[in-house]
Amino acid sequence: MVGSMDELEERVRRQLYRFQDLAEQMAAVRGRETSEDGAVMAEVDGNGALRDLQFGHAISRMTPDEFEQVVVATSAAAARAAFERRAEVVNRFNEEMAG
Template structure:
């Protein structure tokens, strides 16, 4: 089994066995405590940045006839719902369908943005 490094109580480096970490896996061995701490801190900041990016995701969509505009957050929760004068031309059933379809489109838009952020993050972490 491959020998990696771990910290002793005195913060000095000592050899130890690490499961799932082979000699060719990048990121498994660090040369010093400072290097390890810097890597952990960098990842922590990147996780926080991802959280901020995900929190800022919005999806916005306007119906084809311009009657309804919907804005949702990254979880698909409704943030804003605007109607134009075009809604007066819609029947109650058309109005309902337009609102629901537009809200679904806005949510799909937000989910696609979230997926792109998470995919980019995973690619960064994987190296």
């Protein structure tokens, strides 16, 4: 319960800042993974969009199928890491809002 208009304004202002912080934290979420052999590094954002993909010299020894598999597997691992980080951000936010 809110006792005065000033208290209400302050409460709304704090919640607005929390939402702005959430938006900034969500935009900053990244997942980055490198394949075991170091051939591929993939980075994705919190929505799973590929942001960076780098290749090492080891790709020159791969068949096209091996190359495809390592790119997909590494990118998927990066996406999983990003989604886990995003879930942590959302869970922290929900705990703060509930408290």
